[in-house]
Amino acid sequence: MANPKSAYSVSTKKEKSDTHIIVVWVDNEAGVLARVVGLFSGRGYNIESLAVAEVDAKKNISRITIVTTGTPQVIDQIKLQLKKLVPVHKVADFKRNDKTVIFKEMALFKVVGNKNKIKKAINACKKYDAVILDKTKKSNVIQITALRREIDKMTKNLRKLGLVSVSRTGAVAMTRGDKVFN
Amino acid sequence: MSKLFTGAEIVFKCLKDQDVEFIFGYPGGAVLPIYDELKNHSSIKHILVRHEQGAGHAAEGYARSSGKPGVVLVTSGPGATNVVTALTDAYMDSVPLVCISGQVPTHLIGTDAFQECDTTGITRPCTKHNWLVKDIKDLSKVLHEAFQVATTGRPGPVLVDIPKDIQFAKTSYLKPKIKKKLNGKSLNNFSQKDIDHLIDLMNKSKKPIIYSGGGVINSGPEASEVLRELVELTGFPITSTLQGLGAYPGDDNQFLGMLGMHGTYEANNAMHDCDLLINIGARFDDRITGKIDEFSPKSKKVHIDIDPSSINKIIKVDLALVGDVKDVLKGINTTLKKKNIDLKKSNKQKISSWWEQIQKWRTKNSLNFINSDETIKPQYAVQKLYELTKDKDTFITTEVGQHQMWAAQHYKFNKPNRWMTSGGLGTMGYGLPAAVGVQIAHPKKLVIDIAGEASVLMTMQEMSTAVQYNLPIKIFILNNQYMGMVRQWQELLHEKNYSESYSEALPDFIKLAEAYGCKGIIAEKPFELDEKIKEMLKFDGPVIFDCRVDPNENCFPMIPSGKPHNQMILGPNEKEENKITGKGKALV
Numbered sequence: 001m002a003n004p005k006s007a008y009s010v011s012t013k014k015e016k017s018d019t020h021i022i023v024v025w026v027d028n029e030a031g032v033l034a035r036v037v038g039l040f041s042g043r044g045y046n047i048e049s050l051a052v053a054e055v056d057a058k059k060n061i062s063r064i065t066i067v068t069t070g071t072p073q074v075i076d077q078i079k080l081q082l083k084k085l086v087p088v089h090k091v092a093d094f095k096r097n098d099k100t101v102i103f104k105e106m107a108l109f110k111v112v113g114n115k116n117k118i119k120k121a122i123n124a125c126k127k128y129d130a131v132i133l134d135k136t137k138k139s140n141v142i143q144i145t146a147l148r149r150e151i152d153k154m155t156k157n158l159r160k161l162g163l164v165s166v167s168r169t170g171a172v173a174m175t176r177g178d179k180v181f182n
Numbered sequence: 183m184s185k186l187f188t189g190a191e192i193v194f195k196c197l198k199d200q201d202v203e204f205i206f207g208y209p210g211g212a213v214l215p216i217y218d219e220l221k222n223h224s225s226i227k228h229i230l231v232r233h234e235q236g237a238g239h240a241a242e243g244y245a246r247s248s249g250k251p252g253v254v255l256v257t258s259g260p261g262a263t264n265v266v267t268a269l270t271d272a273y274m275d276s277v278p279l280v281c282i283s284g285q286v287p288t289h290l291i292g293t294d295a296f297q298e299c300d301t302t303g304i305t306r307p308c309t310k311h312n313w314l315v316k317d318i319k320d321l322s323k324v325l326h327e328a329f330q331v332a333t334t335g336r337p338g339p340v341l342v343d344i345p346k347d348i349q350f351a352k353t354s355y356l357k358p359k360i361k362k363k364l365n366g367k368s369l370n371n372f373s374q375k376d377i378d379h380l381i382d383l384m385n386k387s388k389k390p391i392i393y394s395g396g397g398v399i400n401s402g403p404e405a406s407e408v409l410r411e412l413v414e415l416t417g418f419p420i421t422s423t424l425q426g427l428g429a430y431p432g433d434d435n436q437f438l439g440m441l442g443m444h445g446t447y448e449a450n451n452a453m454h455d456c457d458l459l460i461n462i463g464a465r466f467d468d469r470i471t472g473k474i475d476e477f478s479p480k481s482k483k484v485h486i487d488i489d490p491s492s493i494n495k496i497i498k499v500d501l502a503l504v505g506d507v508k509d510v511l512k513g514i515n516t517t518l519k520k521k522n523i524d525l526k527k528s529n530k531q532k533i534s535s536w537w538e539q540i541q542k543w544r545t546k547n548s549l550n551f552i553n554s555d556e557t558i559k560p561q562y563a564v565q566k567l568y569e570l571t572k573d574k575d576t577f578i579t580t581e582v583g584q585h586q587m588w589a590a591q592h593y594k595f596n597k598p599n600r601w602m603t604s605g606g607l608g609t610m611g612y613g614l615p616a617a618v619g620v621q622i623a624h625p626k627k628l629v630i631d632i633a634g635e636a637s638v639l640m641t642m643q644e645m646s647t648a649v650q651y652n653l654p655i656k657i658f659i660l661n662n663q664y665m666g667m668v669r670q671w672q673e674l675l676h677e678k679n680y681s682e683s684y685s686e687a688l689p690d691f692i693k694l695a696e697a698y699g700c701k702g703i704i705a706e707k708p709f710e711l712d713e714k715i716k717e718m719l720k721f722d723g724p725v726i727f728d729c730r731v732d733p734n735e736n737c738f739p740m741i742p743s744g745k746p747h748n749q750m751i752l753g754p755n756e757k758e759e760n761k762i763t764g765k766g767k768a769l770v
Contacts, residue, residue: 073494084310085311
């Protein structure tokens with residue numbers, strides 16, 4: 001916004017952006033996801049991936065995991081703004097490179113081709129806890145759990161081995177050890 | 183089994199338990215059961231507006247001037263969409279509103295039924311929270327929670343959408359429960375250590391300034407009392423945002439006037455040069471800060487705010503005290519007194535050269551203008567109005583534009599809750615309906631809307647409301663035939679290309695006033711102003727005052743965008759400094 005006729009000033013200081021995983025515990029009620037997602041879009045924050053499901057049926061609590069990038073100031077704002085939403089109970093924030101936290105994403109690959117190709121594909125997936133979910137003479141559905149960049153890499157590598165369809169989840173996160181985020 | 187009530191009855195039981203006296207609304211198909219129930223509840227008076235936006239602004243005026251939440255009742259579809267501007271306005275300026283909207287029956291939701299819209303979807307980004315009540319059993323709980331959310335923490339608007347079948351359905355009524363905290367959203371989160379830290383900073387400071395905002399008003403009249411005490415105890419200079427005017431007496435010597443884009447020279451320069459900046463209930467809005475990178479570069483910054491997300495949002499601060507302004511200031515004052523630190527005495531020496539500097543800036547007399555005997559200068563009109571009404575505990579509302587800034591600059595407020603203006607959203611058409619709401623809250627007081635002719639035409643239909651309820655509001659129009667602020671920007675920034683900012687066909691405001699059944703007054707020459715204003719004040723009823731002012735007058739001083747506080751443009755009296763040439767012109 002360098003337009004000299006603008007009424008608004010522009011900050012010239014540039015801060016470094018980091019990828020963060022934000023975990024939000026919310027009341028599982030109608031519209032709650034729209035509130036959280038609307039806050040991100042309305043304030044111009046980005047969402048790289050999103051995972052949400054109920055985790056406590058008795059207390060009616062859902063856990064939302066959002067991967068986002070932003071400067072430290074933006075990440076702080078995201079957390080503080082989220083905490084203001086009425087159905088939000090608590091908010092946790094982890095850096096992507098935080099060693100004390102486990103991040104996992106899941107992907108399903110459909111591979112179509114001859115036996116040889118399928119075997120190669122399965123082998124390539126092995127180090128990511130590959131599970132064969134469906135098998136026919138001409139195809140396989142393989143499930144892997146891994147980090148985002150590993151799944152990105154696999155998606156690329158499997159192209160030549162007959163990959164025809166990819167479905168993947170957003171990241172979920174959990175701290176290592178006996179500590180629980182409060 | 184306890185007695186069963188219809189949804190419509192429950193709405194009124196809740197309103198009574200929340201001590202609601204007035205509802206601003208407009209009936210329609212999807213709220214008819216609630217309107218039907220109105221006759222059975224004489225303690226609640228309904229004010230019929232002429233447009234739902236007017237209902238919202240009137241409720242805002244009511245809330246701001248009384249400190250109580252404003253209640254709005256509208257129908258589904260267009261009723262709800264018309265109130266969106268007012269909800270957004272209230273959200274930006276932290277005004278507590280509870281909006282109840284009708285909705286099509288639950289079985290028709292999602293079918294594109296007549297007058298159906300996704301009300302909770304549309305209002306989600308402009309309310310603190312909203313609810314669609316799909317089960318009658320939730321209704322009383324939701325309504326009580328709505329009042330709590332609207333009025334606690336940083337206040338704001340909420341909306342409850344009630345489908346028509348829920349208004350007919352029956353259930354038992356639940357009284358409001360006294361809830362401790364909403365999902366652990368605590369209000370006060372500061373410690374004595376923070377206060378001690380602040381007092382230490384105050385002790386060390388040589389060039390302090392207090393910058394107070396709307397949070398002081400929202401915290402209640404007591405907050406203004408403790409703010410005055412703090413300023414008295416410290417001897418510090420104080421400036422205020424647009425929304426904070428009235429928290430500190432506008433005619434006091436320690437008050438530097440408003441700061442920001444059209445703030446005074448002394449306030450803005452003091453903000454720039456200070457070594458300690460204490461923000462009390464303000465939010466570093468872009469109209470206040472000017473160029474962020476050069477905002478108050480040499481100061482330690484302290485921020486007192488009830489909203490944790492306001493801290494470090496725009497400006498990074500050195501010390502944050504999250505809490506209700508009143509409680510924080512009380513803590514500071516108590517500590518100052520307990521420690522027997524007489525900052526005023528001990529500081530006098532230390533900050534005396536700072537005050538000398540401020541006096542030097544003051545001599546610029548930055549609100550000055552060149553008066554005329556021929557045409558009425560708008561600033562002169564506001565000054566005259568102030569002189570003739572300052573002894574009357576007057577409530578002022580405004581529209582948005584030049585007149586709003588002149589009112590803020592030249593009308594001096596001495597009490598909180600006397601100044602209602604749309605600051606955050608900048609909603610033209612706010613002032614007239616807001617004046618209606620203020621007059622409802624204070625039937626015996628003098629309520630004046632300082633207006634521009636373009637703004638006021640946006641919600642002019644509410645004059646009809648004023649006449650219906652005998653509300654003697656005075657609409658004081660500074661009529662320059664232009665959208666003045668737009669014209670000013672076009673003059674200064676767009677090579678005097680006055681694109682669409684001139685109103686070619688304005689109504690005859692005298693005849694318009696007569697058509698509405700109120701009084702119209704016109705003033706065209708400076709010498710008749712006194713007499714005409716007195717005539718307006720004497721008239722017991724609503725008045726539209728057409729004050730014909732100089733169409734070419736600009737609002738100064740002004741911080742051009744992209745400039746820091748110490749590079750203001752002053753008025754025509756300072757011609758040599760007022761020249762914008764070459765590169766400077768591009769920066770304005």
